Amino acid sequence: MSDEHSRPGGGRGDILAELEAEVAHELEEQRPPAGGPAYQVAAALVTLAVGVLGAVLAYGYGLGSLRRPGPGLWPFVISTAIIALSVVLLVVGRRLTDSEQFSRASVLPLVGLVTFVGFAFLLPVIGFEIPALLLSIVWLRFLGGESWRSTIAVSVGTVAAFYALFLYGLGIPLPHLF
Amino acid sequence: MDAFLDGFAVVSQPENLLYCLIGVLIGMLIGVLPGLGPAATMAILLPIVVTVDPVAAVIMLAGIYYGAQYGGTITSVLLRLPGEASSVVTVFDGFALAKQGKAGTALGVAAIGSFVGATFSIILLSLSAPLVASWALDFGPAEYAALALLGVLLIATIGSGHPIKALIAACVGLLFATVGRDSFSNAQRFSFDSMQLADGLDFVVVAMGLFGVAEILYNLEERHGKAHVPAAVNNIWPSRKELKQASPAIGRGSVIGFFLGVLPGGGAVMASLAAYATEKRISKTPERFGRGAIEGVAAPESANNAAATSSFIPLLTLGIPANASMAMLFAALLVLGITPGPQLLEERPDLFWGVVNSMYIGNVLLLVLSLPLVGIFVRILRVRPAILAPITALITILGVYTINNSTFDIFVMIAFGIVGYLMKKVGFEPGPMVLAFVLGALLENNVRRALLIFDGDPTGFLTRPISGTILALFLVAALFPIVQAVRHRRAATPDETHHREDSLR
Secondary structure, three states: OOOHHHOOOOOOOOHHHHHHHHHHHHHHOOOOOEOOHHHHHHHHHHHHHHHHHHHHHHHHHOOEOOOOEOOOHHHHHHHHHHHHHHHHHHHHHHHOOOOEOOOHHHHHHHHHHHHHHHHHHHHHHHOOHHHHHHHHHHHHHHHOOOOHHHHHHHHHHHHHHHHHHHHHHOOOOOOOOO | OHHHHHHHHHHHOHHHHHHHHHHHHHHHHHHHOOOOOHHHHHHHHHHHHOOOOHHHHHHHHHHHHHHHHHHHHHHHHHHOOOOOHHHHHHHHHHHHHHHOOOHHHHHHHHHHHHHHHHHHHHHHHHHHHHHHHHHHOOOOHHHHHHHHHHHHHHHHHHOOOOHHHHHHHHHHHHHHOOOEEOOOOOOEEOOOOOOOOOOOOOHHHHHHHHHHHHHHHHHOOOOOOOOOOOOOOOOOOOOHHHHHHHHHHHHHHHHHHHHHHHOOOOHHHHHHHHHHHHHHHHOOOHHHOOOOOOHHHHHHHHHHHHHHHHOHHHHHHHOOOOOHHHHHHHHHHHHOOOOOOOOHHHHOHHHHHHHHHHHHHHHHHHHHHHOOOHHHHHHHHOOOHHHHHHHHHHHHHHHHHHHHOOHHHHHHHHHHHHHHHHHHHOOOOHHHHHHHHHHHHHHHHHHHHHHHHOOOOOOHHHHOHHHHHHHHHHHHHHHHHHHHHHHHHHHHHHHHHHHHHHHHO
């Protein structure tokens, strides 16, 4: 709701448009600075690439005919629509202000992501307790800036609660050490 | 009538009552806490929810959805911080009232308005859903294809965000839905010889990634980390004069909310905006709005609850989810082995009426609980987001693993989490993608079945009366944003000229 689509159209007396702008402004205050044309162009190029790749692969699956549609016809039609819309976005989207700049704080989601991937690798190997404890410690201490005391208390408490909930409460067979 | 009464018997079972209570409490809580919305919460909780009885599971998920509409109000009024997008307009007058020391009045009117709006909508839902379902029983592939197509378009163009971006997201969602075995020819598509992808992408995993993980990663950038001091809550019950002033707004808000909630893509956000705009437009003293007008709280709060309830109609009767939260409910039903649609009422009247009637009880619970619990919710708001974040992350990751006991699902979820996070950063809403993903198989299968019936002649879609009418509506819906954009551009021209003249002076 914070892009040009929801900005005031300029129609005087159009209370809904005014309101939408006001709502956009409310939400705008919580957002980092807009990304600018480079972000918009990059996004349009990525979706264009998705469309082209989809169309090429779908063509390979066989299009058939309208009377006997092949497995590739439907994804080909969808991919063509993605290509067309991406081209339109490339042309008209440069001035949109609905993207957000990556900042130093964007490293935090990256670290969070690494803990997710690490958890996924470790879970089947050593069970969930140690990876869950490590994930909690990283999120509380390094991503959340909590004190060591509260980090340890919350991490241990969380892992214990999940142990009780999943293994005993819900009876779900999670890989576990103990 | 018997089935309707049986529905009350279903919901009156202690287990179902308990799940209804848990659902509305979780809903209120996530409505209060900015960050995760109802769709993300449902996505995260799905793997756990599906371990319980189907009727109880759906009652609880429904409770989460409409409970969130109540909770969102509390932070809008007390902190000028809408917990839910549908409560954003409540901020304008709700917070102004709180600054005048009338936070209790605002919350009281909001709770009463929410209750009236929701109850009005449930009554209409109870009356109209069987009619819509029986009408939809005549639908063939062409009608379903047209309806699903209209659904995808409306979701993409009416919802928030730029329409072209929403349409691209929807189309990418439709493309993701084609991954795996083609149900007509058995050929593999986009599976790249992977055994795990051969059966397609699991909707719950995709939704948990796009909503859950993406939201968690997005919130890590600490945009909600600021400390807020809640306003004091004194007298909760509004005076008779205030109630009299709010009543017409509650009535109008309920009607607007009901109708906008039924529309795909409309939902609670659109309804609250339209109800607020209507009140301001018809008011003799529009200047009071934004400065503490009681109608400015009553109308949007009645509307968003009415809309939250009426959006169940297209899901339960046609099998078409109207918004992202309904898509999650759709997924839950599918996982539980229940196909939402016109047959649901005949095949599972216990579930249909159990869920519908649970809303009567859920809303009474909300009215009774919302005001006494305000103090507790304010205290919960003091729990730092840093403490809640790892708990949410662990629920998500362990939850997705439990669906199929598969680490592959965790990686798929992470991949969609990255996609969802990047989408949010560049202004694409993940909602249309998830909804289109849900409707993808329905749309493709029905288009192909209809083409077989029409012997490859696509004009068959236009000549059948129902599908033809739906496609005409599709055309209107497709053209509407273009006409609106042209109108806005024309209307903006004098202003721009004026600005240019000013800058030249």
